[in-house]
Amino acid sequence: MYLGDLSLMMLCMLVLVVCVLVGVAFLTLLERKVLG
Structure with missing residues (x-):
């Protein structure tokens, strides 16, 4: 295996x-916006 690989x-x-x-941060913000 080469170093580049x-x-x-x-x-x-x-x-x-x-x-x-x-993705997780975006979903958390979306959930907070919807629930808040």
């Missing part, structure tokens, strides 16, 4: 985690 995989995982966090 490893860094690319790490980058993809990082992007995935950021997307999940943004």
